Amino acid sequence: MDLLVSPASVEEAKSALSADIIDVKKPSEGSLGANFPWVISEIKSMTEKPVSAAIGDYSFLPGSASQGAFGAACAGADFVKVGLMFKGDDNALEFIKAVTKAVKWKFPEKTVVIATYADYDRVDSISPFDMAPLAQKAGADIAMIDTAVKDGKGLFDFLNEDELTAFTNKNRELGLKTALAGSLKFDDLELLKKIDPEIIGVRGMVCGGDRSAVIKESLVQKAMTLVR
Numbered sequence: 512m513d514l515l516v517s518p519a520s521v522e523e524a525k526s527a528l529s530a531d532i533i534d535v536k537k538p539s540e541g542s543l544g545a546n547f548p549w550v551i552s553e554i555k556s557m558t559e560k561p562v563s564a565a566i567g568d569y570s571f572l573p574g575s576a577s578q579g580a581f582g583a584a585c586a587g588a589d590f591v592k593v594g595l596m597f598k599g600d601d602n603a604l605e606f607i608k609a610v611t612k613a614v615k616w617k618f619p620e621k622t623v624v625i626a627t628y629a630d631y632d633r634v635d636s637i638s639p640f641d642m643a644p645l646a647q648k649a650g651a652d653i654a655m656i657d658t659a660v661k662d663g664k665g666l667f668d669f670l671n672e673d674e675l676t677a678f679t680n681k682n683r684e685l686g687l688k689t690a691l692a693g694s695l696k697f698d699d700l701e702l703l704k705k706i707d708p709e710i711i712g713v714r715g716m717v718c719g720g721d722r723s724a725v726i727k728e729s730l731v732q733k734a735m736t737l738v739r
């Protein structure tokens with residue numbers, strides 16, 4: 512299980528470099544808020560580790576999302592991560608195909624992460640369970656669950672161990688990897704290891720519990736020790 516940590520700036524990324532994946536985002540612009548391309552590029556130049564970039568929590572705007580995805584890939588992101596904040600299988604398939612094509616067109620080696628939300632009912636968006644087969648059909652690589660609303664409720668307030676294990680196992684059958692996130696806590700790590708996704712994503716946990724604070728290097732190191 513790899514640890515993905517989401518810094519919000521170049522300065523903060525320096526404290527996150529011991530993570531397995533450095534995930535550039537702008538939390539002030541949403542759960543999967545997009546940061547500036549020059550921030551992605553500078554963080555990429557600081558590490559040999561894979562760099563991921565969130566490109567936003569999107570309504571059904573496949574053209575805009577494709578351009579964002581291409582921009583993030585050109586700026587140096589190895590993983591391009593997009594959130595689906597809309598409903599409808601046909602629209603989701605069209606959107607995921609467009610984003611995947613935008614990344615793989617010039618960068619076939621790069622990884623496309625399609626995120627949906629554990630609290631999808633709260634934001635009226637597609638469920639992770641409906642999204643994953645569409646991600647596989649569209650040629651994406653990773654099916655992710657995060658939370659849309661960062662109000663203290665986390666992944667396990669919406670989905671239980673059995674549901675998350677079923678999601679992870681089904682993705683593996685489909686040939687997709689799984690990433691799980693959503694206000695995860697140190698106390699969740701043992702259960703997450705049992706569920707066994709390929710990646711877990713955190714920010715609040717390594718900020719000391721408050722995702723609007725800054726990442727603490729010592730907490731990233733603690734999390735790295737505990738996920739192994």
Ligand SMILES: O=C[C@H](O)COP(=O)(O)O
Pocket residue numbers: 515516517534657661692693694695712713714715716722
């Ligand atoms: O990609 C993962 C997110 O950055 C998770 O953030 P969070 O742990 O504060 O919910």
